Amino acid sequence: MVDLTSAGKAGILFGYCPQQDALDELLTGWEHLQYYCSLRGIPRQYIPEVAADLVRRLHLESHVDKPVATYSGGTRRKLSTALALVGKPDILLLDEPSSGMDPCSKRYLWQTITQEVRDGCAAVLTSHSMEECEALCTRLAIMVDGSFRCLGPPQHIKNRRHCALICSDKSSEEKMIAGSRQSLEEK
Template sequence: MGKLNFLIPGCGCFSRKEKSRGAGVDTQDDDVVREIEYMKTCGSNAHAVVVQNLKKNYGSHETVRGISFHVDYSQIFGLLGVNGSGKTSTFSVLTGQSDITSGNVYINNQTVASVRSGASRVGYCPQFDTIAEELTGETILYLFGRLSGISEGHVSFFVNCILDGLDLKAYAKNSISTYSGGCKRRLSLAVSLIGGPDILLLDEPTAGVDPQAKRLIWEVLRIVQKNNTAIILTSHSMEEIDLLCTNLAIMIAGKFRCYGSPQHIKNKYGSGYSVMFKVNSNTNVTQMIENFLHTFKNSRVVIQEAHQISLEIPKDCSVSWHRLFSTCEKYIEKYKLDDYFLGQTTLEQIFNDFSTNEVNTKDFRLRLN
């Protein structure tokens, strides 16, 4: 992995919820409002990426309805949203593939028109692999390396570093048409990295990739991040967003519904704690549940199956990690449990809450019409 240092410039628990925790679809989150106000006075060179009140319409349809955010160098910003939320349209603008309806976007202190012309040092990994399958992986990287401005004398070194870093060396001289889906995805990421970009735009870079390759990609992205690169990432993997991102936004119906670090969002919108007990034929399940519900008031059972009991514990000043762990440890012996899992509300649960609110609001509006 150390070979990727050439990029330096100059060198949960599942829950069936009864109620939704996310803000309503028309609610303005205070963190989102704070970012909007900050970006109104922000200069184009204040951050690696500056987005000010971005709007994008297709005809009379508003797909992006005034979003503002910034990304600094050595940061990873996660852009989350269900299909139709405006996430793809936002990425289309950021990559220069689509014109802005109104607002401002600056990348590396240049407009998106500069990104389109190739004047700005931006790497892009699209959602779908668009590489020419008749060529070899090595040839593709040589081609994009030269197009990005790497001299003929140095391009071979850069290509070999990328191939090694993403574990593609064994397939380098093979036709891309013979690559698996996961290999094609890694090659698309390699293409985005080959010029050592200052800004990296990644649209679901690990989609269709096996778990081992996914962790390899995460390791590469952490190295790239540390090498002073600003990264904007979209993903359907909440685990990926939670592990990698410095900040994130959840986009619903063309607007941001929350904004901040993964931990901040979990603290703000999470319902509290979740616990999962692995039970067996020796476990007195009824007594255990009654005891737990008595110990932690207002907690509730969300899953009760033959070998698994899951409960949610709401936020409460009397509930602490220490108290929860102590209780679970006692239950291991008292109720002869196989194991237990204790955690906080996950990003996936919060994301699903926001998504559910969007669907419910759309249904309500349809009924009104």
């Protein structure tokens, strides 16, 4: 277990992608990446290379020179994830990382996160998307009103709860979630 208060002293680096993007509307993607690279202590001569790698991996090439104010919600999420990945963190905390992304962008994001995990990074993800959880998680916890109701591999959770959450629109998703919540509370 990691004691978060002493993690920095132990040399453990965290990457954090908040649900609400913490981006400066006036800066470009490049400027954000350069700033975060500097904060992470990446030597100045390597910053362009590190930033370019993240831009390539998250498919930000056509946006990176524009002010963040012009970005779509999905592009903001990609930049926020790129910032969380600066410096190769040991632990990655991701809150709804693919929210607002088109399906193709989600796949690239998921590939990037999966590669980070393969390279030894631990990832903690919060999501309302079962599809995202299945793509990224080896263990899944379902919470209802702040309490864990289920814990285990995604397939185990689906088998135990006899469900697969696949919705085509927001209102269907909300109805399914409400029904699932009621079912969990009854058990």
